Each structure stands twice: as C-alpha cells, then as structure tokens.
Amino acid sequence: MQDNQLIALMKKGKPARHRISTGLYFRVVSPMSAFWTFRYTFQGKRKEHTIAKYGIPPFGIKMTEAQKKVINLKFEVEQGDDPQVEKRRPDRLEFDSVDQLAEDWLSIKKKRIKNPQIPERVYRKDIAPYIGNMAVCKVEPRDIAQIIRSINDDGRPSISNDALSYLNQLFNHAIKMGLVQYNPASAFDINDAGGEEKPRKRVLSINEITSLFQAIKSHNDIFVRENYLACCLLLLLGVRKGELIAAKWDEFDFDEKLWHIPENRTKNSIPISIPIPPAIWGIFSELKIRAADSEYVFPKRRSSKRFSHISPDTLNAALNKLLSQDDVEINHFTVHDLRRTFRTLLASCQVPPHVAERCLNHKLPRIEGTYDIHDYLEQRRDAYEMLCLKLKPLILEFTQT
Numbered sequence: 001m002q003d004n005q006l007i008a009l010m011k012k013g014k015p016a017r018h019r020i021s022t023g024l025y026f027r028v029v030s031p032m033s034a035f036w037t038f039r040y041t042f043q044g045k046r047k048e049h050t051i052a053k054y055g056i057p058p059f060g061i062k063m064t065e066a067q068k069k070v071i072n073l074k075f076e077v078e079q080g081d082d083p084q085v086e087k088r089r090p091d092r093l094e095f096d097s098v099d100q101l102a103e104d105w106l107s108i109k110k111k112r113i114k115n116p117q118i119p120e121r122v123y124r125k126d127i128a129p130y131i132g133n134m135a136v137c138k139v140e141p142r143d144i145a146q147i148i149r150s151i152n153d154d155g156r157p158s159i160s161n162d163a164l165s166y167l168n169q170l171f172n173h174a175i176k177m178g179l180v181q182y183n184p185a186s187a188f189d190i191n192d193a194g195g196e197e198k199p200r201k202r203v204l205s206i207n208e209i210t211s212l213f214q215a216i217k218s219h220n221d222i223f224v225r226e227n228y229l230a231c232c233l234l235l236l237l238g239v240r241k242g243e244l245i246a247a248k249w250d251e252f253d254f255d256e257k258l259w260h261i262p263e264n265r266t267k268n269s270i271p272i273s274i275p276i277p278p279a280i281w282g283i284f285s286e287l288k289i290r291a292a293d294s295e296y297v298f299p300k301r302r303s304s305k306r307f308s309h310i311s312p313d314t315l316n317a318a319l320n321k322l323l324s325q326d327d328v329e330i331n332h333f334t335v336h337d338l339r340r341t342f343r344t345l346l347a348s349c350q351v352p353p354h355v356a357e358r359c360l361n362h363k364l365p366r367i368e369g370t371y372d373i374h375d376y377l378e379q380r381r382d383a384y385e386m387l388c389l390k391l392k393p394l395i396l397e398f399t400q401t
Contacts (some may be wrong), residue, residue: 010034012267024070025280036066037071042082049083093345098139099132126151126163127283136179144185148193157194164193202337203344208330213394215328226290226298227318229283236388238263238342238359240267246309247297257281272361279388349386355379
C-alpha cells in the first residue's frame with residue numbers, strides 16, 4: 001500500500017483497521033487522523049500496541065519508519081517482553097558514574113532521615129575518592145574491599161561499618177534503578193568491616209578533666225577559644241555535640257535562663273528545655289560577642305556551602321590534635337565521652353537516676369514515662385548547679401576572657 005492510498009483512506013475518515021504487513025496495521029479513527037499499530041500475540045492473548053501517529057515527522061511517522069519499529073517490537077515479543085507493559089514503564093534513569101548515583105540516593109536519604117549529613121560525609125570523604133568516578137556497572141567486590149580496608153587502616157572501625165552499610169544501600173538503590181543486577185557490597189559483613197561495636201565506657205576522672213583544661217590553656221594555638229567553650233558546655237550540660245554546634249540564638253530565653261532545643265534537633269525527636277546555671281551564663285555572653293551577627297551560637301569559621309555553623313568534624317579534629325601533643329598525658333577519649341562523663345558526675349553528686357536521665361533527654365522506662373509526664377525542670381536545675389559547683393574551679397579559672 002502506497003502513501004497516496006493511505007491518505008485516501010484517512011480522508012474518508014471511516015474508522016477501520018487496515019493490514020499493511022505481518023503485525024503492522026494502519027488504523028483510521030476519524031477524517032485526517034490515523035495511527036500505526038502493532039498486533040501481536042502475547043501469552044496466548046491477542047493484543048494491539050499503538051506505535052505512533054501517521055504523518056510527517058515530527059508530527060508522525062511514515063510507513064518505512066513504522067515497519068522498522070515493528071521489527072523491533074517483534075523482537076521484544078520474542079524475548080518475552082510485552083510492548084504494552086514496556087510502554088507504561090518509566091524511563092530508566094541513566095547515571096554515568098557512581099557520584100551521580102550517589103547524588104540521587106542522598107537526595108532520597110535527605111527526605112527520610114534526621115541527619116542526612118552523616119551518610120553524605122562518609123560518602124564524600126571515604127567512598128567517593130575510590131569509586132566516585134567509576135561507572136556503576138564497573139564497581140566490583142575488590143573495590144568495596146579496598147574502601148573498608150583503607151578505613152580500617154586509619155583506625156576507624158565504626159566508620160568502616162557505616163561505610164559498608166551505605167555501600168549496600170547505594171548499590172541496592174542501583175538495582176532498584178535497573179542499573180545493575182547484583183550488589184558488589186552484599187558479600188561483605190560486619191566482620192569484614194570494623195567488627196562488632198562494643199559500647200564505649202570511657203569516662204574522664206576529675207584529675208583528667210583538670211589536666212584537659214590545663215592542656216587546652218597551654219595549647220590555645222591549636223585549640224581555639226570557641227572549641228574550648230564548646231567542650232566546656234558539653235561537659236557541663238551533657239548535650240549531644242550536634243545539638244550544641246547547630247544551636248541558634250533564638251532557642252535561648254535570656255530572661256528565664258533556659259535553652260529550648262526543638263524536637264527536630266534532638267536525636268529522639270523529644271524537645272527539651274535545659275536550665276542554664278548562672279555560673280556558666282557568662283560563657284554564652286562571650287559566645288554571643290564572638291558570633292557577631294550570626295544566628296548560630298557557633299557560626300562557621302570559613303567559607304562552606306555545607307554548614308552555616310561549625311563542621312561536625314571541627315571539635316573531633318581539634319581534640320585529636322591536642323591529645324597527640326607530646327606533653328599532653330591524657331588517655332585517648334572522644335568528644336562524646338564528655339557526655340558519658342557528665343552522666344557519671346551527676347551520679348557522684350547524688351542526683352537521682354531518673355533526674356539524671358532526663359538531663360540527658362533520655363526517655364524514662366515505659367511505665368514510668370507513661371504515667372509521669374513531669375519533666376523535672378527544677379530538679380534538673382538543681383542537678384546542673386551542683387555539677388557546676390563541683391567543677392567551679394575549672395570554670396572560674398578558664399572562662400575568664
């Protein structure tokens with residue numbers, strides 16, 4: 001059948017299906033409107049798939065192009081694919097590299113988890129340097145092994161475990177996107193990474209706390225004033241590092257001497273008001289001056305697109321550098337160990353366990369928490385003041401400007 005014959009059929013406008021060749025049909029639906037269709041049998045059922053409108057490109061296709069498309073459609077059917085189903089499927093996203101896949105995966109993580117900066121930091125620092133520029137389908141188990149081995153060699157077993165978890169999530173995402181058929185990280189378990197993590201028990205003694213602040217005073221060239229003030233508050237208030245470094249001034253009630261941490265900034269999504277002891281309010285006064293016009297208590301110190309406040313790594317790096325000095329004789333500890341030390345110090349001040357747990361913003365046992373919604377604000381205020389009294393010599397000596 002020639003084009004002039006097809007046009008004549010279309011002009012008549014009589015709805016009908018005209019066979020052109022095996023599987024290819026010319027279907028007229030109304031005057032000057034017709035479509036190419038493909039008729040086929042799939043799993044014992046006769047089906048019809050619309051190919052395209054008849055016409056001149058780009059508004060339609062001619063017979064020669066329609067015949068080419070039918071050849072491809074016949075091949076799909078022979079391979080066990082139903083053209084109708086394939087047409088309804090969304091286009092597969094194409095990623096040229098693991099970095100591009102990671103951007104898509106991280107964008108999803110940002111909507112689902114509270115601290116998306118954590119997997120993003122691990123990916124960019126510990127994963128991307130090894131496989132970021134590789135094609136997704138080219139990543140092999142040996143590449144995964146190299147990543148976790150490198151992190152282990154740096155003495156960071158917990159980060160190694162995190163990296164392996166994120167790699168599994170990343171390549172499971174690739175499978176969901178139809179980019180690969182298997183996950184190169186799936187063969188590895190926690191024993192291949194950092195091993196089973198044991199709860200830390202490190203607590204600083206009063207003597208170690210004294211030595212710490214003396215070391216800070218002696219090495220103020222590597223442990224700057226803002227870092228010192230942050231550590232002071234972590235030890236005296238027991239908050240999490242992330243809660244402190246991302247604090248904004250509008251969370252503080254200067255009249256009531258309260259710090260209101262909203263639920264979207266606490267680990268357990270429970271808001272809490274922390275009473276600020278008079279003895280350390282001067283620390284916040286100094287920080288306010290140092291922050292200038294920033295909305296953050298600890299604003300960023302250098303140009304950064306990632307954070308408007310200091311980086312989560314800032315205190316860790318400063319503490320590690322301080323503890324590595326030859327004249328600093330303090331056994332290694334982490335920033336988070338200050339929070340555990342805070343809890344231990346409360347116990348030494350005879351603070352009741354349930355009050356101490358609320359100071360940490362921990363949920364109380366289920367039954368007690370269900371029937372006792374009292375937040376122990378005044379009891380917590382007394383607990384903070386007792387702790388300040390215990391550490392008063394440190395505060396008075398080192399918080400003076």
